[in-house]
Amino acid sequence: xxxxxxxxxxxxxxxxxxxxxxxxxxxxxxxxxxxxxxxxxxxxxxxxxxxxxxxxxxxxxxxxxxxxxxxxxxxxxxxxxxxxxxxxxxxxxxxxxxxxxxxxxxxxxxxxxxxxxxxxxxxxxxxxxxxxxxxxxxxxxxxxxxxxxxxxxxxxxxxxxxxxxxxxxxxxxxxxxxxxxxxxxxxxxxxxxxxxxxxxxxxxxxxxxxxxxxxxxxxxxxxxxxxxxxxxxxxxxxxxxxxxxxxxxxxxxxxxxxxxxxxxxxxxxxxxxxxxxxxxxxxxxxxxxxxxxxxxxxxxxxxxxxxxxxxxxxxxxxxxxxxxxxxxxxxxxxxxxxxxxxxxxxxxxxxx
Amino acid sequence: xxxxxxxxxxxxxxxxxxxxxxxxxxxxxxxxxxxxxxxxxxxxxxxxxxxxxxxxxxxxxxxxxxxxxxxxxxxxxxxxxxxxxxxxxxxxxxxxxxxxxxxxxxxxxxxxxxxxxxxxxxxxxxxxxxxxxxxxxxxxxxxxxxxxxxxxxxxxxxxxxxxxxxxxxxxxxxxxxxxxxxxxxxxxxxxxxxxxxxxxxxxxxxxxxxxxxxxxxxxxxxxxxxxxxxxxxxxxxxxxxxxxxxxxxxxxxxxxxxxxxxxxxxxxxxxxxxxxxxxxxxxxxxxxxxxxxxxxxxxxxxxxxxxxxxxxxxxxxxxxxxxxxxxxxxxxxxxxxxxxxxxxxxxxxxxx
Numbered sequence: 008x009x010x011x012x013x014x015x016x017x018x019x020x021x022x023x024x025x026x027x028x029x030x031x032x033x034x035x036x037x038x039x040x041x042x043x044x045x046x047x048x049x050x051x052x053x054x055x056x057x058x059x060x061x062x063x064x065x066x067x068x069x070x071x072x073x074x075x076x077x078x079x080x081x082x083x084x085x086x087x088x089x090x091x092x093x094x095x096x097x098x099x100x101x102x103x104x105x106x107x108x109x110x111x112x113x114x115x116x117x118x119x120x121x122x123x124x125x126x127x128x129x130x131x132x133x134x135x136x137x138x139x140x141x142x143x144x145x146x147x148x149x150x151x152x153x154x155x156x157x158x159x160x161x162x163x164x165x166x167x168x169x170x171x172x173x174x175x176x177x178x179x180x181x182x183x184x185x186x187x188x189x190x191x192x193x194x195x196x197x198x199x200x201x202x203x204x205x206x207x208x209x210x211x212x213x214x215x216x217x218x219x220x221x222x223x224x225x226x227x228x229x230x231x232x233x234x235x236x237x238x239x240x241x242x243x244x245x246x247x248x249x250x251x252x253x254x255x256x257x258x259x260x261x262x263x264x265x266x267x268x269x270x271x272x273x274x275x276x277x278x279x280x281x282x283x284x285x286x287x288x289x290x291x292x293x294x295x296x297x298x299x300x301x302x303x304x305x306x307x308x309x310x311x312x313x314x315x316x317x318x319x320x321x322x323x324x325x326x327x328x329x330x331x332x333x334x335x336x337x338x339x340x341x342x343x344x345x346x347x348x349x350x351x352x353x354x355x356x357x358x359x
Numbered sequence: 360x361x362x363x364x365x366x367x368x369x370x371x372x373x374x375x376x377x378x379x380x381x382x383x384x385x386x387x388x389x390x391x392x393x394x395x396x397x398x399x400x401x402x403x404x405x406x407x408x409x410x411x412x413x414x415x416x417x418x419x420x421x422x423x424x425x426x427x428x429x430x431x432x433x434x435x436x437x438x439x440x441x442x443x444x445x446x447x448x449x450x451x452x453x454x455x456x457x458x459x460x461x462x463x464x465x466x467x468x469x470x471x472x473x474x475x476x477x478x479x480x481x482x483x484x485x486x487x488x489x490x491x492x493x494x495x496x497x498x499x500x501x502x503x504x505x506x507x508x509x510x511x512x513x514x515x516x517x518x519x520x521x522x523x524x525x526x527x528x529x530x531x532x533x534x535x536x537x538x539x540x541x542x543x544x545x546x547x548x549x550x551x552x553x554x555x556x557x558x559x560x561x562x563x564x565x566x567x568x569x570x571x572x573x574x575x576x577x578x579x580x581x582x583x584x585x586x587x588x589x590x591x592x593x594x595x596x597x598x599x600x601x602x603x604x605x606x607x608x609x610x611x612x613x614x615x616x617x618x619x620x621x622x623x624x625x626x627x628x629x630x631x632x633x634x635x636x637x638x639x640x641x642x643x644x645x646x647x648x649x650x651x652x653x654x655x656x657x658x659x660x661x662x663x664x665x666x667x668x669x670x671x672x673x674x675x676x677x678x679x680x681x682x683x684x685x686x687x688x689x690x691x692x693x694x695x696x697x698x699x700x701x702x703x704x705x706x707x708x709x710x711x
Contacts, residue, residue: 009586011536011560012593013458021596024419035415044411053410053606059396061575061610063387064568067376091443095599102479106365127454127597184363208363216416223413223605234361241364244373245479247447253575254405254606258413 015127022123025326034346037324039191039301041220042343043275045258046268049221052261053254060253067248075260076228080200085233088240089259091250093190093214093227096239097156098124099246100210100229103238104184105130107153111183114143116333118162118188137332141295141303142166145176156186160196163328163338165297167196177206184235186210193218193273194280194341195298200230207232210239217300218273219262226251226259276300276341283339283347290354305335306358314357321353367479374475377678386698389676391543391653393572394695395627397610398620401573404613405606412605419600427612428580432552437585440592441611443602445542445566445579448591449508450476451598452562452581455590456536457482459505463535466495468685470514470540489684493647493655494518497528508538512548515680515690517649519548529558536587538562545570545625546632546693547650552582559584562591569652570625571614578603578611628652628693635691635699642706657687658710666709673705 008017025038044050073087080087090096101124105111110131113121117134125132135147141164143157160167177185185208187199192213199211210231216222229239243250262269283302284294292304305311314337315327326338341347360369377390396402425439432439442448453476457463462483465473469486477484487499493516495509512519529537537560539551544565551563562583568574581591595602603611614621635654636646644656657663666689667679678690693699 009559009590010534011456011587012590013454013456015458016455016590016593019593019597021593022600023596024416024600027416027418038416040416041414043414045413049413050410054406058402058405061397061401062393062395062572064376064379064390064392064574065577066379091602092599095602098598102365103368104363104365106367123597127594182362207361220414222416222601225417225601225604235363238361238364238368241368241371241373242479244375245371245475246450247444248374248376249577250443250447252577252604252607255604 015129019126020123022120026324028324032322034323034342034349036340036342036346036350037326039217039340040222041217041272041276041300042341042346043220043272045220046262046265048261048265048268049258052257056254056257065249065251065253065256069251069256072251072256072259075263076230079263080230082200082203082230086203086230086236088229088236088243089251090227090243092216092225093188093212094120095250096212096227096229097186097188099239099242100186100212101125101128101130103242104186104210104235105154107183109151109153111154111156112148112152113156114161116141116161116164118158121156137164143168145172148176148180150180150182152183154183154186155180156188158188158190159199160191160298162191162299163301163326163333163336164295164303165299165301166295167298170197170199170201173199174202177202177209181208184208184210186212189213190217191299194277194300203231207234210235215259215262219269220272221258221262224255224258226255275344279344279347280341282344283341283351286351290351290358300341302339302341303336304339305337309358311335311337317357318353321356323350323353367481371478372475374472378676380676384674386675386694386701388692388694388698388702389678391569391692392574393569393624393628393652394693394698395572395624397572398614398617400613400617400620401610404609408606408609417601417603417605417608421603421608424603424608424611427615428582431615432582434552434555434582438555438582438588440581440588440595441603442579442595444568444577445540445564446472447602448564448579448581449538449540451591451594452538452564453477453480453482455594456538456562456587457506459535461503461505463506463508464500464504465508466513468493468513468516470510473508489516495520497524500528500532502532502534504535506535506538507532508540510540510542511551512543512650514543514651515653515678515685515688516647516655517543517651517653518647519650522549522551522553525551526554529554529561533560536560536562538564541565542569543651546629546652555583559586562587567611567614571621572624573610573614576607576610578607627696631696631699632693634696635693635703638703642710652693654691654693655688656691657689661710663687663689669709670705673708675702675705
């Protein structure tokens with residue numbers, strides 16, 4: 008603590024991202040990174056970019072990227088917002104829509120950055136619990152709220168809600184903003200972007216970090232009604248005029264346009280996930296149905312924290328959350344087929 | 360306006376950055392960009408970077424870059440904070456240090472983003488006026504404040520305060536954070552980084568956008584006491600874990616390490632500034648003494664808004680602020696020698 012810190016700063020409990028270890032030979036299945044490199048079109052775009060231009064400011068609106076997102080999702084450029092990773096998009100959206108007199112709502116088990124944003128922006132919240140099968144139950148979300156946010160698929164459970172269920176909720180919850188955080192949607196769910204033209208209060212947030220293999224470039228975006236996007240722009244332009252650098256825009260546009268590579272790599276990840284799920288079940292794990300690029304699993308006779316350590320000793324890094332209800336689960340990122348096979352071998356060894 | 364916007368969003372008046380025109384053949388002297396490209400070492404680092412690695416998240420702490428800043432400024436890594444452009448660093452610093460019960464202070468004529476941050480974060484402020492020579496008078500800043508911020512050199516005036524004056528102020532103002540925003544310091548002032556070890560409440564903010572020709576890459580940093588930096592990290596880690604992408608870090612490190620190129624290009628800009636200042640005076644302009652990569656000048660017999668339009672017709676873009684006290688000034692970025700010569704020719708033509 009320092010006497011120069013604001014009250015606000017003193018009260019913060021910052022988010023802790025998954026470890027980025029310096030050791031090179033670890034099998035890294037802890038931060039939901041894509042095991043495949045970015046599209047060759049991304050590499051070509053970065054190599055071809057004229058670096059002399061970096062002396063100039065970028066377009067503050069990143070219109071080229073907005074148009075690429077609009078083309079991909081079949082919406083207009085005015086329905087698209089872009090930011091420095093989806094975490095920044097979410098942070099700005101909390102300011103833009105959630106500083107309300109009533110608490111906002113998100114699941115008790117969910118992305119652990121949400122309560123951190125609430126503390127930073129002094130927003131009250133309530134957390135309707137997942138059901139015993141670890142599903143989000145939207146019927147438990149009262150209409151009298153200051154906003155709603157949830158990941159779909161949910162993190163760290165991997166469970167997904169269908170479009171019908173989302174539509175039904177949006178027809179009932181029309182008076183506050185609803186943010187669907189689709190960081191993992193490309194690995195198995197249907198995007199709520201399909202609903203933005205019927206629900207002016209719906210904001211869908213996606214990232215290029217996972218399904219586009221661009222975690223290192225920090226690009227996220229939101230799709231919603233023009234009125235929501237305008238609100239986001241007001242906040243962004245009161246915070247940082249140019250959050251996206253020229254190379255990030257260039258890489259992101261190339262990634263969005265290479266649909267074949269995207270399709271190939273995500274199908275490979277989905278295939279490895281299905282294989283891993285079956286293998287883990289063979290080993291006695293309870294595996295939640297996953298629509299994401301990770302699996303959330305527990306073993307009835309093995310302590311999760313102990314398995315985490317045993318895997319780490321075998322140079323495999325997964326994620327363990329020491330939180331109520333989920334402290335017996337491991338969250339395992341879907342790596343390459345070779346990596347998930349190594350994981351299964353290590354678990355066979357650990358389980359004896 | 361939208362019913363889904365927060366109260367906060369409704370009240371915002373966002374910052375408006377200088378125009379980034381699409382027309383290619385303009386002489387662009389409006390946003391204080393560097394006329395020279397980034398160091399060849401930057402281009403080499405970007406080209407050599409293994410783009411396959413972009414599938415991974417970057418180091419959330421950007422420690423390699425922090426160390427490069429620390430080496431450059433002769434401080435420790437714990438005294439360095441890095442962000443997505445100095446605007447982001449400033450925004451986070453407003454949250455970290457300025458949410459106080461007393462108003463913060465900044466000059467009446469200054470960087471126009473400061474009041475925008477105050478409105479976003481609901482911080483009260485007062486603005487001691489510059490003196491008639493457009494100088495900051497720190498004796499006019501009462502000690503009973505919630506924080507102090509000013510650019511040095513000031514923008515858009517270009518006038519600089521010396522280290523002695525800053526030290527005298529810091530010896531008196533010990534109870535609140537003082538932020539010195541040094542976006543332009545490399546073009547003629549002495550950096551207050553020299554004072555951070557004697558003043559634990561001093562935060563010095565710099566950018567790679569201007570003197571390092573990297574506006575397109577969005578990298579800024581702050582140097583201060585470890586306790587201030589820790590406060591900034593708490594806020595940053597409650598907002599966005601990874602604001603700097605891998606290529607931005609790589610470019611910034613290379614730029615900071617190429618001291619020869621930095622020295623050469625800034626000296627060329629300083630020489631062009633001195634030449635331009637003399638020429639403008641010849642044309643009858645009053646030119647404020649500038650320690651920046653721009654000049655702030657007015658003509659006793661020519662309306663500034665009219666000159667702005669006449670220059671634009673001649674394909675030269677400068678900046679005109681329609682604000683009290685300075686609406687008769689033009690802010691002219693120091694371009695290449697060829698560009699400032701073209702400007703002088705155009706002004707000769709306009710003035711007849």
